[in-house]
Amino acid sequence: MKCVDKDYIENMxxxxxxxxxxxxxxxxxxxxxFIKNRSARFSMRYSIVVIVEGSADIGIYVLERCFxxxxxxxxxxxxxxxxxxxxDSETAMKMASLSSLRNMIVHRYWNVDDIRIYSEAKKNxxxxxxxxxxxxxxxxxxxx
Numbered sequence: 743m744k745c746v747d748k749d750y751i752e753n754m755x756x757x758x759x760x761x762x763x764x765x766x767x768x769x770x771x772x773x774x775x776f777i778k779n780r781s782a783r784f785s786m787r788y789s790i791v792v793i794v795e796g797s798a799d800i801g802i803y804v805l806e807r808c809f810x811x812x813x814x815x816x817x818x819x820x821x822x823x824x825x826x827x828x829x830d831s832e833t834a835m836k837m838a839s840l841s842s843l844r845n846m847i848v849h850r851y852w853n854v855d856d857i858r859i860y861s862e863a864k865k866n867x868x869x870x871x872x873x874x875x876x877x878x879x880x881x882x883x884x885x886x
Contacts, residue, residue, distance in 0.1 A: 744885060745808035751882040754800050755875055761792040762871050769864040776860055783856045787847045790859060793871055794844035797837060800878055804828055808885060816841035829877040836870030843867075 768776060768786045776782050794816060801819035805811045809826055813819040817838040824834035843859055 746804060746882050746885050748882045750803075751800065751878060754796060754803070755878070758793050758796040758800075758871070758875065761789040761796070762868065762875075764789045765793070765863055765868060765871070769860065769868065773857070773860060777856060786856070786859055786863065787854065790840065790843050790863070790867075791847055794837075794841050797871075797874055798841070801828075804878075804881070816844065828881045829874060833870060833873045833877055836866050837874055840867055840870065 764785060768782050768789070771779070771782060776786075798816050798819050801823050802813065805813055805819065805822055805826070808828075809822075811822060811826075813822050820829070820834040820837040820841065823829045824831045829837070839862070843862060847854055847859070
């Protein structure tokens with residue numbers, strides 16, 4: 743079943759991969775150094791937003807093109823991708839968790855907790871994003 747353009751997916755992944763590279767650099771900093779550096783904190787926030795929104799855009803594209811479905815919100819996108827076998831359930835849960843961080847950053851719930859963002863990115867976020875990229879690429883190559 744040819745439902746996605748592999749080159750289009752690869753192009754959509756570029757911004758995510760670039761933001762992931764920035765996230766890896768920022769999480770290599772010591773937590774105290776990170777917290778003291780306003781530019782690093784803002785860069786991490788922006789990287790999370792770019793990654794989640796780019797990943798959601800890919801999800802919307804795949805759901806519409808391959809399954810004629812729409813999702814309601816970021817979390818729903820990742821859960822539906824899992825239901826359809828595009829990504830595994832663990833990846834979906836972790837990407838949904840990252841979408842909560844994105845919401846905290848964008849909507850400034852209570853206040854942005856940079857320590858939480860750093861910790862979640864370092865603990866699960868980076869690997870979840872890498873898995874998302876791998877799984878989407880694999881799906882795109884199979885659907886081509």
